[in-house]
Amino acid sequence: MYVQYLFWCIAVITTTKYTCMVITVGLNILRTGGNWLKSPRPYHPFTGDIKMKILVSDPLSEEGLAMLQKHFDVDVITGLSESELSAKIVNYDALVIRSGTQVTRKVIESTSNLKIIGRAGVGIDNVDVEAATEKGIIVTNAPEGNMLSAAEHTIAMMMSLARNIPQANASMKAGKWERKNFMGVEVNGKVLGVIGLGRIGTEVARRAQGLNMTIMGYDPYISKEKAQELGIKLATVKEIAENADFITVHTPLTKETRNILDTEEFNVMKKTARVINCARGGIISEEALAEALKSGRITGAALDVFINEPPKDSPLLECDNLIMTPHLGASTEEAQVNVAITIAEEVTSVLNGGTAKNAINIPSVKPEVMRVLAPYINLAETMADVCAQLLGTSYERVEISYYGEIAEKDIRPVTVAALKGMLQNALGSSVNYVNAPALAKSRKIEVIESKSETSGERPSEIQIKLNNNGESVSVTGTMIGDEARITGIDGERVDIIPSGYMIVAKHINRPNVIGPCCMVLGKNNINISGMQVGRAAIGGVTIMTLNVDSEVSPAILEEMRGVDGILTAKLVKL
Numbered sequence: 001m002y003v004q005y006l007f008w009c010i011a012v013i014t015t016t017k018y019t020c021m022v023i024t025v026g027l028n029i030l031r032t033g034g035n036w037l038k039s040p041r042p043y044h045p046f047t048g049d050i051k052m053k054i055l056v057s058d059p060l061s062e063e064g065l066a067m068l069q070k071h072f073d074v075d076v077i078t079g080l081s082e083s084e085l086s087a088k089i090v091n092y093d094a095l096v097i098r099s100g101t102q103v104t105r106k107v108i109e110s111t112s113n114l115k116i117i118g119r120a121g122v123g124i125d126n127v128d129v130e131a132a133t134e135k136g137i138i139v140t141n142a143p144e145g146n147m148l149s150a151a152e153h154t155i156a157m158m159m160s161l162a163r164n165i166p167q168a169n170a171s172m173k174a175g176k177w178e179r180k181n182f183m184g185v186e187v188n189g190k191v192l193g194v195i196g197l198g199r200i201g202t203e204v205a206r207r208a209q210g211l212n213m214t215i216m217g218y219d220p221y222i223s224k225e226k227a228q229e230l231g232i233k234l235a236t237v238k239e240i241a242e243n244a245d246f247i248t249v250h251t252p253l254t255k256e257t258r259n260i261l262d263t264e265e266f267n268v269m270k271k272t273a274r275v276i277n278c279a280r281g282g283i284i285s286e287e288a289l290a291e292a293l294k295s296g297r298i299t300g301a302a303l304d305v306f307i308n309e310p311p312k313d314s315p316l317l318e319c320d321n322l323i324m325t326p327h328l329g330a331s332t333e334e335a336q337v338n339v340a341i342t343i344a345e346e347v348t349s350v351l352n353g354g355t356a357k358n359a360i361n362i363p364s365v366k367p368e369v370m371r372v373l374a375p376y377i378n379l380a381e382t383m384a385d386v387c388a389q390l391l392g393t394s395y396e397r398v399e400i401s402y403y404g405e406i407a408e409k410d411i412r413p414v415t416v417a418a419l420k421g422m423l424q425n426a427l428g429s430s431v432n433y434v435n436a437p438a439l440a441k442s443r444k445i446e447v448i449e450s451k452s453e454t455s456g457e458r459p460s461e462i463q464i465k466l467n468n469n470g471e472s473v474s475v476t477g478t479m480i481g482d483e484a485r486i487t488g489i490d491g492e493r494v495d496i497i498p499s500g501y502m503i504v505a506k507h508i509n510r511p512n513v514i515g516p517c518c519m520v521l522g523k524n525n526i527n528i529s530g531m532q533v534g535r536a537a538i539g540g541v542t543i544m545t546l547n548v549d550s551e552v553s554p555a556i557l558e559e560m561r562g563v564d565g566i567l568t569a570k571l572v573k574l
């Protein structure tokens with residue numbers, strides 16, 4: 001009896017479960033128009049939600065992986081070649097890398113869903129940021145998580161150079177006891193030249209000051225006051241080369257910094273000089289360095305980074321007075337947890353429709369500023385969209401003016417949003433917040449941004465003006481509470497809530513114009529949900545805006561334009 005009852009219960013539960021599954025699968029197919037079945041992505045069997053996919057192509061700490069795995073489908077596949085990565089990347093929404101993955105244009109062009117490339121570390125020289133920007137992919141990094149580790153590694157390299165620790169260790173392991181071969185120097189009282197006084201450079205300088213060293217620094221982008229505050233004497237690269245006992249580089253690798261220490265600089269260095277590169281391979285010319293080390297022009301060098309990693313057939317490998325580590329600057333437990341957590345947060349935020357705090361190719365502002373800007377971002381995008389639809393042609397110049405309180409803020413994201421709104425009519429969904437400025441530039445659209453903060457009582461207002469060949473349209477807008485309002489078109493005061501379908505018609509302010517216009521809509525069964533008429537002197541030109549509940553065909557618009565007194569009638573769709 002009990003056994004029968006048990007079987008009956010199991011049968012009911014199983015049948016209910018499968019019935020539910022069949023219903024949810026059916027609903028999901030209906031909801032997604034069949035795409036759900038075709039999707040190559042994993043899905044939740046009951047909710048039908050497609051999980052976003054993340055490819056992690058370099059080693060990432062467990063802490064970061066666990067955060068990503070909570071919300072996404074994560075694959076960790078390291079050691080991929082360019083063509084393997086290009087083939088794999090197609091269905092992924094995010095790519096997480098360190099310095100081991102080369103994200104080339106070919107890789108980026110192979111993507112179709114990728115929204116973000118997260119670099120769990122500082123250097124993004126292994127990412128073709130331009131290609132990513134063109135494709136609208138956010139590139140973000142973790143600029144602070146590994147800086148102390150990189151600074152400590154630099155100090156470790158300096159002390160190893162001063163006391164020949166790696167060479168002495170190797171000698172002992174070879175069974176020798178060579179005390180006189182490894183005579184060292186003190187760093188106390190010596191001069192350290194630091195090229196690049198950013199996050200890591202200043203941390204190195206601070207630590208070296210603790211060792212009683214004098215710091216000379218070169219960084220064209222920091223002020224004298226800042227250097228003074230840090231206790232660093234600013235100097236040229238040549239002065240550093242001539243005077244420093246130890247020289248360390250902490251810049252990114254750019255056109256300007258490539259070979260910043262070359263034969264010319266080695267030729268003026270002290271014979272006892274020792275140089276260190278824990279930043280990027282190529283900042284110090286490897287060829288010139290190998291020559292200076294072999295010829296005894298300088299005493300020693302320590303490299304953590306190389307032009308090719310690992311370096312193959314490099315003359316450097318033959319230099320006994322060179323210490324090398326295999327790009328270990330950020331390889332500490334602490335740094336790896338820090339950068340992985342930062343990148344997991346960035347990726348999670350972007351894939352959930354949020355922002356990336358450290359985005360390289362999109363303006364990022366502090367969260368508290370973002371809270372103030374957010375409504376204006378939407379407003380500017382909508383206004384620029386309206387403006388572009390009203391102009392109806394291409395445009396050669398856009399003027400974006402900010403008035404009142406908003407003008408005191410960092411309005412870069414608002415301008416980007418305006419550019420996106422302006423371009424999306426022509427370019428559709430291929431334009432986004434990342435690539436809008438680059439697309440405007442490539443289409444040779446001049447962007448003029450201006451701010452007037454001195455407007456006293458004036459509330460925050462934005463004006464967007466598009467110009468083409470002497471023709472122009474301007475739209476002014478503001479926020480009233482939480483509501484976006486268009487407050488002016490071509491200098492006429494209006495008060496429109498921008499949404500749905502709107503007809504904007506210029507007309508002569510006299511009787512028997514507005515009525516016949518509304519008749520045209522009425523007889524075509526188009527409901528008017530809102531209406532605004534500008535105030536101009538009788539007989540003057542003014543603007544009428546009509547919010548309508550449905551699409552208005554070109555033929556109906558043409559009929560409106562035929563009404564006596566109507567000068568233009570344009571449909572705006574939002």
Ligand SMILES: NC(=O)C1=CN([C@@H]2O[C@H](COP(=O)(O)OP(=O)(O)OC[C@H]3O[C@@H](n4cnc5c(N)ncnc54)[C@H](O)[C@@H]3O)[C@@H](O)[C@H]2O)C=CC1
Nearest residue numbers: 122123150196197198199200219221251252256279329330
């Ligand atoms: N070996 C490793 O594992 C690690 C290496 N790094 C590398 O260290 C380097 C520095 O990183 P951070 O300090 O975080 O960067 P940062 O951006 O904070 O500082 C870079 C500094 O270089 C300066 N600079 C730029 N162009 C210059 C030029 N032509 N001459 C002199 N200075 C110039 C900038 O003004 C800035 O102050 C980067 O190349 C980064 O990739 C970072 C972390 C770990």
Ligand SMILES: O=C(O)C(=O)COP(=O)(O)O
Nearest residue numbers: 098099100121122123330
């Ligand atoms: O953060 C950087 O720039 C680094 O060079 C660290 O590289 P890694 O993440 O250890 O491959």
